[in-house]
Amino acid sequence: MREQHRADEADRRRRTTDGGVAAETADPGQPDPVEVFPEGEFDLRPGADDCYKCTTCETSCPVAEVDESFPGPKFQGPEQWRLKRKDEIEIDPSITECSNCLRCDTSCPSGVGLAQMHNTARGEYVDNQLPTLSIKYVRNRILANYRTSARLASVFPRTANFVMNFGPVRWAMEKVLHVPSERDFPEFATQTFREWWAERGGAQVSNPDKRVAYFHGCYANYNTTEVAKAMVRVYEHFGYEILVPPQKCSGTPMFANGMLDDARRHAVTNVENLVEAIEEGADVIASCTSCSMALRNEYPELFDIDGIETVAENTFDALEYLRINEDLQGAIQDATVSGEFAEAFAYHAPCHARNQGLDRQAIELFRDLDGVQIEDVGDSCSGISGTYGWKEEKYETSMEIGAEMFEHMEAAEGTTGMTECPTCGMQMEHGTGYDVHHPLEVLEAALVE
């Protein structure tokens, strides 16, 4: 009787849930006599109602697996929400132990919005309980706003590369900011992707029927520009016109650090520019699976920005998009790779790719490619989870989670790593010493060169 529209209703409510951060401008055309969800408040009732405690999420949590004091996603999400009384109970600090891999979100058989619940709880914790003068807050803010640091570093990339990995500097960073000295800072490209793009005169293909807007994110712009360039060459090879709209950080590191205000600010710019590109007939593609995940899943769950649903509905991973729209498998079967990328790869599927159902795409694609071997190193989490592994107090947990992946990489035939996620790549390199590449680079080697 009641159940028929119960499910629809839950769905509808989830979709129309407003973000935890108030819109900066109200729509004057909309009569809104009562602000139903004041700033900082979500309606997460559907999440708490949908949980029937089955504990599947707990068994999928990589942090809980190595840290038995961590109460796990069921507690962090639906239980804590249900136990909290309005304006009364604070968020348990253990929310900061969550690495934001979001495996729980995908594993839930009952559709509980665990990602949304965790992001909200973390946002609340950071807003209300983490003193803004604390070193942790400052460090997390710096880590979360990687784009800001990366932009500065890219002005003098060589100096930055030297300084950031210079022993005494790292020692000081560990002491003052609690950034573990074990990690190597990623190298900054001497020319950013956007500089390269401008220098080459933008798109080389013009095609009103096949257009993509590239969301490169921060890492492919400032660090692994070869990935972004590979994407450009592959897509142009298939006759796509590429737009590179103005953009900021996708927000992933900000969600993970509970900095929802920062994330919202960036999201406003991204949505505005991507909507414009979509109106020009483009689909949005991203080469970083955390970026695509943010645009597709987290944006509509957390923010109420004009056009945010449009962006979510029209965003794809770069490899996924080609597999859908081109005969990529056919092209691969006819291709051969020689040279630098004629390797045996140990492939790790990032959690955020897994959450989008993309965890097998590279394996399925490259196992038919001559000159290349590929092996899946299993379904464990790499453990770095973006900025998580960059915190001194999380470093050990991060490496413990990663241990299974390291072990499987060592056991794999190849000694070169492959993954879509830049930070998973860092962790793979850190744990095994292997070079790590992005699938787009191999695709470029197979189809373009």
Place this chain on the structure above:
Amino acid sequence: MAPTVVVIGGGATGTGTARDLAMRGFDVTLLERGNLTHGTTGRTHGHLHSGGRYAVSDQESAVDCIEENRILRDIAPHCIEDTGGLFVQLEGDSDEYFREKLDGCAECGIPTDVISGEEARRQEPYLTEKTKRAIRVPDGALDPFRLAVANAADAIEHGARVETHAEVVDLLTDESDVTGVRFRRQGPNYLGEGSEGDVETIEADHVVSAAGAWAGQVAAMADVDVAMAISKGAMVVTNVRQIDTVINRCLPKDEGDTIIPHETTVLLGANDEPVDDPDDYPEEQWEVDMMIDVASEMVPIVENARMIRAYWGVRPLYDPNPGETEDTGDVTRNYFILDHEERDGVAGFTSVVGGKLTTYREMAESVTDHVCDRFGVDEPCRTHEEPLPGSRDQSILEEYMDRFDLRSPVAKRSVQRLGDRAPEVLGSEDPNPVVCECEAVTRAEVRDAIEDVGPDLNAVRLRTRASMGNCQGGFCTHRLGAEVYHDHEASTARDAVDELYQERWKGQRHTLWGRQLSQAMLNHMLHATTMNHDADPGLRGDTVDFAAFDAGRKTDAATDGGSTNGD
């Protein structure tokens, strides 16, 4: 020597009366046929009335309510959540009645505040857009279990004896006067002497019946006629709170139009249907549907909210003028002290009937005054100024909020339940895992309750809320059983588990659709399939033929459980 008094009934009124009598020096024994709160108290709406509800139709009750409301906030803060209340007027609801309600409240001394529909919705965002305006009143949520348990604990502290699972089967009489009671133990008595099925008698100078809806049956044992006008009401429990304020509809005819936030949940209810037998009345699905429909008119999202169970209670109403009121809804909520010596020529026996949970203390005071009168005891009542156990030092709540090494919401919930007993219960150094995840109940709290009530998991539930959340015991019944096993026989633990599981199932049957249906199915799979509770040889008393099993793998097996065949 102090006069001996037997109090029949372990609800709010009975425990309150036992406390008051004990504080005034009587030698008191309280008998309850089930757990404390087994009757009406455990099945109320938990509404701390401001009196607003009765301000038009039943002003005497309204005045009692507001007075007691104020007293309870002083003596039992750990049993109260100060939610405030609203009487909402929706589009189309009578302006005239709204005005009458306001005037009535003023006449009864109930403070009010009229707010616009918009303001009401700012306070409670899920109120319907049709809310025209609302009257703010000092309603609240009252935990009846905590309240009765605290009263019983304090009665014991003042020397009273409290016997649960002790059903009064007869009143001893001499000529026609009552001289004591005969009771039968309905369950094993783990905490005292005697065992299940034992019939015992207690000689008493006076017997007070606080049996509520059962008062007619008790009186009949002394051939006294007390015609109760009892009525049932259904209440439905949502999984999460849709509102944080008590919401009443501002209408003269009120059935099922009160929504009360209670702990993690919201209670919808209740209708008002006359019944004959408080132990045997139908629990019907239309009542559940009606509660949801009526509540949804005020708070539309209730319509599609997850409901975890429904329960029914029986109002202990007494109609002093039978035949004149047509509808149980019109029977006064006032209470009456029936002096059976004066009324029926039966000395040594008094009944206290009618009333509300909110006015339990005043009822207890009145009946105690009456008994004092009988025995010439000149001892003033102190129950209105002496805080109940758990409520004596509220500063402790703030002080201990973040301690005990528990996760924030677990610590807060536990401390709210335990009040100033928190340090005593939670202070141990032993590992203290969460046993009931839904309601954040830890092992220490469960063990404390078991020490108090024995291996009766339903009584443990009432004290701790364990198993009262969305899984309805699916994930904690067996864990609770393990805590029983700590101090009791395995068979006792199994029975306790079974009883609790059945009790939880009883209420869920009425809300089996959508998510709660999934929950029930998952619970069934866990308990029947995984734990084999529906065909457990241990429960059937069969002996297991262990010889029929083989000896397992040979000793050179890999210790990690993997294969030894070279891979």
